Amino acid sequence: MMLRDLDWLLTVADLEHVTDAAAVLGVPQPTLSRAIARVEAELGVRIFERVPDGVRVTPAGELVVTAARELGTRHTQLVDDLASMLDPDAGVVRLAFLDSMAGLLVPRLLRDFHRVAPRVRLVLRQEPSREIVDDLATGAADLAITTRQDGLGWAPLLDEREVLVVPAGHRLSGRKRVALSELADEELVMIPPGFGYRQLVDDLLRAAGIAPAISFESQDLATIEGLVAAGLGIAIVPEHFAGASGTVGITLAGASVRRSIGLVWRTDRELSPAAARFRDFVGS
Template sequence: MHVEDLRWFVVLAETEHLTDAAAVLGTSQPTLSRSLRRVEAAFGARLFEREHRGLRLNPAGRLVLEAARTGTTAVDAARSTIEALQDPESGTVRLAFLHSVATGLVPDLLKSFRATAPRIRFALREEPSHEIVRDLESGEAELAVTGPRPDPEVFGWHLLERQRLCLYVPPDHPLAGRKQVGLAEAAAEPFIGLRPGFGFRRVVDELCRAAGFTPVAAFESTDLSTIDRLVGAGLGVAVLPAGAVRGTDSGATPVPLAGIKARRDIGLTWRLGRTLSPAAQRFRAFVTSPGQPSET
């Protein structure tokens, strides 16, 4: 039995007449009869009572009719959704991205892309880097804006930004006027940072460890804007990418960190060996085109 058999069964059940149903479906009576036999065989029961004027649904047939209507509607909806996903003009891009690029890089990319493809939609996921990798592996996300670069044997990569890392300090802090600062100079400061589990939290912990100290946490958050405002209020210092927080007048002052490791690469990534939807292919082509910002 095929889905089309159920679709034909619905028409036959609504007309309760073999000749009329065949005419509606544009098929022959014998073909429709064979389709009905397949449906009855699949359910192991007669679904109609034969009468001299036509057919009449029996109780089993009414149960199958309800299921057939529900099933064919669901199949049609799924087919329409898949067709929309496969449409490069109006499909959906499943994109994951880091919390720390949510206020700058990602909105800028989406705004630029939507100017060229306004009908394409996005299913967005804002999450830590380890969850992004998991979603790329499972297919929950097709593309991701993340950092650092994941395993090059498994994931493709296009560099988008090489972010300079800064020590954010209160506006009246002694280090606020410096052109750059060694992280070790902030070893005695209370730190405001992301909660454990975030990829950038690991970056900061590794930088502090390399500088010879373990930061004392004054507060841990999931939001960069909150961290920026708390620094501006004088509650501590924080390590953040330059320009990661926009549209704030907190007063927090970024001072570039010294050292070649005081940077973070952010890029577009995807699972190798997996075909992207046409909409996702179009977005990747747009992002990786020579005209888009990229630092190497």
């Protein structure tokens, strides 16, 4: 069985028609049919069954198609990894980053890096911090933009201030500074439990000795700011989100109302030349 055969099989599965698949692939239909028959014979199952308007994947074929997609993805990643090892100017960098950095830090970094290394391809993964740590552990990500993590390399990028956002006209909207203890009777819009940012806000509120009611939860900080603007609660968000939808940003009293964002990577194995180049560029 060859990777080419699996690629052809996936085309047939997607189009559900052997003749159309042969035309797309640019091969004679008999050649394509023989390739499918060869895979079926080797696996000992029927992958497709004929129907009046083409073919359909059998239940056993569904397993084959799923595995073929996974093998294709793994092969592509292998080729990318080898390219990264050989050429720092044209390799692949897999970069994971926090959702909250999607509209501020990441686009600027990618723009600046692309100017000096236009042939390096960056594969992006936007996800919560817990998934970022898992991806670094498995190798699905080479580098990540997140909060500082124990046991990982660290290059600081941003010292982010957290502020309170309230709707225009809210009782606190005219204030320049608010203590966390003053929020005890308010409803908060929050990130769901299990996210690093939720833990940060929970720790702040716990240290202030309050447990406000939660009106809504959203994984997206921009959505949270919009819900606040609509009068559905107040929220603690990074400063750059304040005012986007007409909210009012207010400084929170307390020097600890900050979080540091940086580039992290595993130190127990060598980065590919392309990933090392991105790390060095960001840290310079």
